[in-house]
Structures are given as C-alpha cells and as structure tokens.
Amino acid sequence: MSDCGDSDAGWIFYKDRPDWNDIKPVPEDDGITPVVVIAHSEKFEDVYDYFRAILQKDEKSQRALELTKDAVELNSANYTVWQYRRELLKELGTDLRSELDYVESVIKISPKNYQVWHHRRVLVEWLQDPSQELDLTAEALLHDPKNYHAWQHRQWAIKSFRLYDKEIEFVDSLLSDDVRNNSAWNQRYFVHNNHTGWSDMNVQREICYTLEKIKFVKNNESAWNYLRGILLHDKRGINGNGVVTAFCEELYKNRCRSPFLLAFIIDVCEEAIKKNETNGFHNVERAKELCTALATKYDKIREKYWMYLRDRFEMYVCVNGENSQ
Amino acid sequence: MSFKTKDVVLSQTRPTTLLLQKHADYLASYGLNKDDFEYCMTEYLRMSGIYWSLTAMELMDQSSRMPKDDIIEFISLCQDSESGGISASNGHDPHMLYTLSAVQVLAMYDRSDAINIDGVVKFVVSLQQDDGSFFGDKWGEVDTRFSFCAVMTLSLLHRLDAINVNRAVDFVLSCMNFDGGFGSKPGSESHAGLIYCCVGTLSICKRMDALKVDELAWWLCERQLPSGGLNGRPEKLPDLCYSWWVMASLSMLNRIHWVDQEKLEQYILACQDSETGGFSDRPGDITDPFHTLFGLAGLSLLGNSSIKQVNPTYCMPQETIDRLRLEPQILLI
Numbered sequence: 001m002s003d004c005g006d007s008d009a010g011w012i013f014y015k016d017r018p019d020w021n022d023i024k025p026v027p028e029d030d031g032i033t034p035v036v037v038i039a040h041s042e043k044f045e046d047v048y049d050y051f052r053a054i055l056q057k058d059e060k061s062q063r064a065l066e067l068t069k070d071a072v073e074l075n076s077a078n079y080t081v082w083q084y085r086r087e088l089l090k091e092l093g094t095d096l097r098s099e100l101d102y103v104e105s106v107i108k109i110s111p112k113n114y115q116v117w118h119h120r121r122v123l124v125e126w127l128q129d130p131s132q133e134l135d136l137t138a139e140a141l142l143h144d145p146k147n148y149h150a151w152q153h154r155q156w157a158i159k160s161f162r163l164y165d166k167e168i169e170f171v172d173s174l175l176s177d178d179v180r181n182n183s184a185w186n187q188r189y190f191v192h193n194n195h196t197g198w199s200d201m202n203v204q205r206e207i208c209y210t211l212e213k214i215k216f217v218k219n220n221e222s223a224w225n226y227l228r229g230i231l232l233h234d235k236r237g238i239n240g241n242g243v244v245t246a247f248c249e250e251l252y253k254n255r256c257r258s259p260f261l262l263a264f265i266i267d268v269c270e271e272a273i274k275k276n277e278t279n280g281f282h283n284v285e286r287a288k289e290l291c292t293a294l295a296t297k298y299d300k301i302r303e304k305y306w307m308y309l310r311d312r313f314e315m316y317v318c319v320n321g322e323n324s325q
Numbered sequence: 326m327s328f329k330t331k332d333v334v335l336s337q338t339r340p341t342t343l344l345l346q347k348h349a350d351y352l353a354s355y356g357l358n359k360d361d362f363e364y365c366m367t368e369y370l371r372m373s374g375i376y377w378s379l380t381a382m383e384l385m386d387q388s389s390r391m392p393k394d395d396i397i398e399f400i401s402l403c404q405d406s407e408s409g410g411i412s413a414s415n416g417h418d419p420h421m422l423y424t425l426s427a428v429q430v431l432a433m434y435d436r437s438d439a440i441n442i443d444g445v446v447k448f449v450v451s452l453q454q455d456d457g458s459f460f461g462d463k464w465g466e467v468d469t470r471f472s473f474c475a476v477m478t479l480s481l482l483h484r485l486d487a488i489n490v491n492r493a494v495d496f497v498l499s500c501m502n503f504d505g506g507f508g509s510k511p512g513s514e515s516h517a518g519l520i521y522c523c524v525g526t527l528s529i530c531k532r533m534d535a536l537k538v539d540e541l542a543w544w545l546c547e548r549q550l551p552s553g554g555l556n557g558r559p560e561k562l563p564d565l566c567y568s569w570w571v572m573a574s575l576s577m578l579n580r581i582h583w584v585d586q587e588k589l590e591q592y593i594l595a596c597q598d599s600e601t602g603g604f605s606d607r608p609g610d611i612t613d614p615f616h617t618l619f620g621l622a623g624l625s626l627l628g629n630s631s632i633k634q635v636n637p638t639y640c641m642p643q644e645t646i647d648r649l650r651l652e653p654q655i656l657l658i
Contacts, residue, residue: 028368028414048368052416078369080417083464118466146561148509148516155512182559186514189503194512221547221559229503263543302546305583 011043014050019063025049026056044074055084060091069102076110082119096127104136111140117149121156133157138170145174146183155190164195179213182222189229198233204243206230211247218251224260228267239271239282249281259299262290266309273316287313331562332550333607339595343624344602345385345631348617351602352378353390355614371414372403374614376426381618383433383642384625384633397439400427408451409444410462420462421452425474432481433645446484449475456499457492468509469500473522476529477639480651485529494532497523505540517548517557521570528577528638528653538656542580545571553588554607564606565596569619569640572626576637579656586627593623 014020027049051071054064068085071078089099103120110116124130133153140150158164168191174184188206196202210227214220231238239245245268251261269287272278291310295303355378367374375396382388403412403423410419411427424445431437452460452475459471472493479485499511500523506515507523520541527533548555548571554563555571568589575581595608596616603612604620618640625635634643638653646653 026416055416075369079420079462080369080412083418083462086464114466118464121466122464146558148514152509152513155510159512180560183514186502186508186512190512225504225544225559232503301549301551301585301588302583303585305543305546305580308580308583 013043013046014067015046020050023050023053023057026052028052047071047074051081051084055080060088062092064088065092065094072106076106076113076116079115082115086119086122096123099123100127100132104132107136107140111144111147112149114149117153121153124157130157130161130163134163134166134170141174145178145181148183151183151187155187158191159194164191167191168196175213179217180220180222182225185222185226189226192230198230200235203230203233207234207241207244211244214247214251218256219258219260221260224264227264237271237275239268239275239277245281257293257298259294262294262298266290270313273313284313284316331556331560332552333554333563335552335591335595335608339608340597340599341591341594343594343629343631344597344599347597347599347602348604348621349382349385349387349390349602351612352381352614352617353387355603368414369417370423372400372411372423372426372430373413375399376429377614377618379430379433380641381614381621383645384618384621384635386633388433393434396430397434397436400431401439403427404440404444405448406441406444408448408463409441409446410448411440411445418462419448421449421459421471421474421478422461424448425478428478428481429639429641432649433641435648437482442482442484445482446479446487449478450487453488453493455492457489457494457496459493469497469507469519469522469526470509472497473526476526480529480653481639481649483649490530494527494530494535497526498535501537504544505537506544514558515544517545517555517567517570517574520545521574524574524577525638525653528655531654533577533654533656536578538578538580542575542578542583545575545578546580546583549584549589553585553590553592555584555589555592562607563592565593565604565616565623566606566619568593568623569626572623573637573640576626577653577655579658581626590624590627590629593620593627596620 015025047067047070051067054067065085065088068081068088071081089096100123103116103123106116107120124133134157137150137154140147158167168188171184171188171191174181192198192202192206207227207230210223210230213223214227227244228238231241231244234241248261248265248268252265266287269282269284272282273284288310291306291313295306295310299306379388379391379396382391399415400411402415405412405419408419411424412419413423427440428437428445431439452471454460454467458467459475460467461471475488476485476493479487497507500507500509500513502508502515504515507520508514508516509519524536527535548557548567550556550563552563554565555567556563557567557570572581572584575583596604596606597620598605598612601612603614604616605612606616621632622635622640625632626637635641636643636646636653639646
C-alpha cells in the first residue's frame with residue numbers, strides 16, 4: 001500500500017493552510033461508530049474532510065477546484081468528486097482545453113476507472129471536439145489492448161463523430177501484434193456493422209481475412225467466433241460457403257484438432273441437417289463423432305456440454321426417423 | 326498447433342476445504358474496523374460494501390453479527406430527498422448502483438419502510454431514456470449494468486410497472502453481439518459481467534426467450550480454464566468474481582452443469598486466505614468483501630450445503646426472494 005503521507009515532502013495539510021482557515025472540516029459521518037484516524041491515511045482524511053466541507057457549503061471557487069484535484073489524486077474512483085468538479089468547471093468558466101490535458105494525465109495513471117473516462121466524454125461533448133480521442137485511446141490500448149473503458153470511449157467517439165475512416169487499419173495493427181485480441185476482433189465487427197456494411201463482396205473479403213488469421217493460429221477462439229459472426233451475413237449460411245467448408249476440411253485432414261475447429265464443423269453439420277443439405281462430410285453421424293471426440297479427448301473440461309449436444313443430434317435422428325415412416 | 330492459454334497454477338498447499346468461520350470473522354471485523362486504510366478509501370462505495378458483507382453473512386447464517394440498526398439508519402441518511410436516489414455514503418451524490426445496494430440490504434432486513442419508496446421509484450424512472458436504456462445518474466453514462474440495477478431495484482419494491490419494461494428489454498437486446506453475448510452498450514465487446522446483467526434483466530422481465538441460449542451458454546462455458554477458474558473474456562486471466570457472473574448466468578439458463586463443477590470448486594476454495602479469512606480474485610492475492618461474497622455465492626450455486634441457497638438473478642438469499650414472492654425466470658432445458 002502506498003504511504004501517501006510521505007510521498008510528497010512539501011505537502012501542507014489543508015488544516016494548516018491559512019487560506020483555508022475559514023472552513024471547518026467535516027469528517028465522514030456514516031452514523032455507525034466514530035471514525036478513527038490513523039497516521040498513514042492522514043492526508044486522505046484531511047483532503048476529504050475539506051472536500052465534504054466545501055460540498056456542504058456548495059462553495060464554487062478556484063480553491064475548491066484545486067482541492068478536487070487533490071481529492072482525485074487520492075482516489076480517482078470517487079464519482080462525487082468528479083461530479084462536483086464538473087459543476088465547478090461550468091460555474092467558473094474554466095478553460096476546458098486545459099481540463100482535457102488534465103484528465104488525460106489522470107487517465108494515464110488510472111486507465112481502468114469509469115469516472116475518468118466519463119469526465120473525458122463530457123468534456124469532448126461540451127467542446128464538440130473529438131480530434132484527440134483516437135490518439136488518446138490508442139495510447140491507452142497500447143498499454144492494455146483489452147481495456148474495456150478505452151474501447152467504449154473509442155467506439156463512442158467513432159460513432160458520434162463518424163471517425164470510421166482509419167479504424168480498420170488500427171484493428172489490423174492490433175491483430176498483427178496479438179491475433180487473439182478479442183477486443184480488436186469485436187472492433188472489426190463494429191466497423192463493418194456500423195459503417196462498411198455487409199455487401200457480399202465485403203463478407204467474402206472478411207471471410208478470407210479471417211481464414212488467413214486462423215491458418216496462422218488455429219486454436220484462436222476469437223477468430224472462430226468472428227467467422228461465425230460474419231457468416232450470419234452470408235446468404236448461404238454457415239454450411240453453404242464452399243471456401244469456408246473446404247478450409248475446415250483441409251485443416252481436419254491435416255490433423256488439426258483444435259476444439260474450435262471441431263465445434264465449427266459441428267455447427268456446419270447442424271445447419272446442413274436443418275436445411276436438409278447433408279452430405280458425406282456434414283451429417284448427423286459426423287456431428288456425433290465430433291461431439292464424442294471433444295467430450296472424451298480434445299475438450300474434456302466441457303464434457304457435459306458436448307454430451308448434451310450429442311444427445312441433441314440423437315434427437316434429430318429420431319425426428320427424421322419418424323418423418324420417414 | 327498453439328494451445329497457449331493465460332491461466333494460473335493452483336499450488337499444492339492451497340486451501341481445499343471451506344473456511345466458513347474465518348470468513349464470517351473477517352467480515353464481522355471488516356465492517357467495524359474503521360481504522361483500516363481500506364475503510365477510508367472505500368467511502369465512495371460504502372453502500373455496496375454493506376451489501377456485499379451483509380449478503381455474505383446472510384449466506385453463512387451469521388448476519389446477526391452485523392450492526393442492523395446502524396445500517397438501516399445509515400441507509401435512511403443516504404437517501405437524497407430531492408431526487409429520491411440513494412448515495413454510496415452520507416453527503417455523496419445519488420447513483421443507481423448504490424440505490425440498488427440499499428434496496429437489496431433493506432429487502433434482506435425486510436425494512437423497505439426505512440426509505441421513501443416513491444422517491445426511489447421516481448429516481449429510477451427519471452433515469453430511463455427514450456431508447457429504453459438507463460443512465461446511472463444525472464450525468465448520463467449509459468450501461469447495461471444500469472438497466473439491470475433499475476429492473477432489480479423496482480422489482481424488489483414490486484414497482485416494475487413504473488418503467489417501460491418492453492423498451493428496457495429492447496435496449497438490452499440491442500447490446501447482443503454476434504457471439505450471443507452482451508456488452509455494456511450496442512457494439513461493445515461481450516463480457517461475462519455484463520452478460521450477467523443482461524441475462525438478469527431478461528430473467529426479471531421474464532423475456533429469456535429472446536436469448537440465443539445454446540450459443541450464449543457455450544460462450545460462457547468457454548470461460549473455464551484448465552485451472553478450473555473462469556475468466557470474463559477470451560484470453561484473460563481467471564478471476565473469482567467471474568465464477569459468480571458466469572455461473573449465475575448459466576444457472577438462469579439452466580446449464581450450470583456444462584462447466585466442470587469439481588474443478589471450479591477447487592479454484593474457488595484456492596482463493597481463500599487461510600490466515601486472514603476472506604476470498605481474493607486469484608490464489609494468493611489480498612482478500613476483500615466483494616470477492617468474499619462472490620466466492621461464497623459461487624459455492625452456493627455449486628450446491629455447497631453449509632452455505633444457504635443463493636438466488637442466481639438477485640445474488641441474495643433464496644429465502645428473501647421467496648419471502649418477497651419474486652419469481653425471476655429460469656429457463657427450462
């Protein structure tokens with residue numbers, strides 16, 4: 001735990017500041033038992049006692065704005081501090097550009113915090129200027145490519161201000177760094193779904209792109225999920241795209257037994273059965289065989305799921321049997 | 326072929342039995358120990374802290390060790406007379422998250438009369454948007470978490486009719502992704518915690534029929550790693566709280582048996598601290614009330630008989646849900 005009392009030698013407690021001596025500090029009152037102040041949180045107590053005091057007084061001043069900075073530094077997750085800070089910014093007519101720089105510096109220290117990102121968004125909305133948001137989020141994603149807050153902010157900025165143009169390039173670079181980055185795959189879908197659209201040409205191009213990535217790393221849950229996602233937009237469905245089914249059978253023939261490959265072939269079988277398009281590769285028997293292989297050998301931890309699926313295929317046999325009578 | 330997985334290895338010396346009394350002692354002292362640095366640091370989420378601790382104590386049948394009267398008085402103090410919402414602590418701003426925690430605590434104590442119920446209803450109603458979504462507070466952050474908070478809060482007060490339920494459901498469904506999962510907003514990545522919120526919303530609104538059940542359940546099962554622990558998204562480390570988000574979702578989908586329950590139980594037990602009591606996110610880390618509740622609740626879903634039965638939708642004791650005559654939807658297989 002960091003000892004915030006000692007971290008900055010020049011620190012002066014609010015209770016010792018002459019320009020604050022008109023304020024009576026307000027300790028935390030949760031009505032349960034008296035608060036015991038101990039040495040290592042003295043700075044924290046001091047700042048928040050004064051923060052409660054200005055909140056209670058509803059004081060809108062420059063010193064209050066400075067105080068919220070200290071309060072944020074001690075706990076950037078405190079939503080009331082941020083909310084009060086925004087009220088101060090409005091009331092005092094503070095330069096919002098410098099506030100953008102400030103919140104950027106806080107984001108760099110606390111990139112996984114709802115309040116900082118929300119503050120950023122409100123500022124961008126007030127300024128109607130999204131010009132720094134792609135760089136800011138790219139920087140955050142450089143440090144943590146799956147940071148949910150950064151992705152949400154990025155999607156919001158892109159959607160609100162139509163910043164789609166270079167997003168596929170950005171996604172490409174992330175997937176080149178880590179082809180298993182599920183957030184990047186999700187972003188890829190986001191761009192196509194909201195911007196590029198699902199023309200047949202685009203769907204086929206995305207399929208080729210994804211198959212290339214799977215060829216590179218076969219046991220990649222995200223890429224297989226994405227493949228299913230784009231096939232939702234292929235009129236021929238999950239079993240009707242010859243490029244995809246040939247690719248899968250080729251992998252299988254070359255002894256790839258990734259659970260995701262086998263699971264995908266099972267889905268192809270299921271759709272073929274439902275559409276009455278079964279063939280030598282895609283039929284009830286193959287599906288059952290793959291379910292058994294997954295349950296007993298390649299994905300034992302999910303044995304119960306695969307056995308459930310196998311039973312479901314048994315039922316297809318029964319139903320078909322009844323139909324033929 | 327690469328089978329690289331991000332995961333942890335459980336040590337030979339890990340706890341393998343449930344240290345129930347240690348956890349109860351840990352929470353009993355945590356709630357009162359105001360000289361803890363953590364206590365000062367967590368003022369901004371105090372209300373949720375009370376909910377986590379009290380629910381865990383209820384599940385261990387030791388809630389009598391919590392200062393009931395003080396807690397109820399504290400909650401009354403935290404209700405904002407203007408908006409009707411409830412804040413994390415006295416003097417803070419009201420927020421959907423803490424309004425829900427407060428209502429859950431009062432539901433367990435059967436003391437909803439301690440707050441102005443009409444005020445809470447007014448607050449929740451005021452945060453619903455035209456598209457059916459909910460803000461968390463007046464500052465306008467939209468998130469499926471808040472949809473869940475809204476319907477859960479109102480249903481606990483038997484006032485679900487006060488909002489537009491159909492639109493609330495439509496918004497949640499607009500956050501469904503191509504993998505069958507859900508994120509925080511339309512287009513946001515699927516995430517086990519947010520899936521729990523969305524499935525929970527549909528469970529309370531009795532609209533589970535709208536889910537792609539098997540696809541979603543498979544995605545949830547895929548969260549289990551060789552250590553037995555569950556992660557919240559592909560290629561992330563396991564974290565104990567996901568044993569709740571994932572297992573509660575699978576329970577509502579009636580497919581909890583699809584994960585390897587024995588291995589998951591071993592992982593959850595390994596997250597206990599045998600010295601301090603409490604559970605942590607991963608074996609060996611520092612414990613906290615949040616992970617302690619979700620560790621116990623997860624074990625309850627797995628059928629551990631020394632813990633009371635938990636309701637998967639509300640994350641509250643089943644007996645409370647029964648007393649309130651609530652019947653959140655659980656799918657039939």
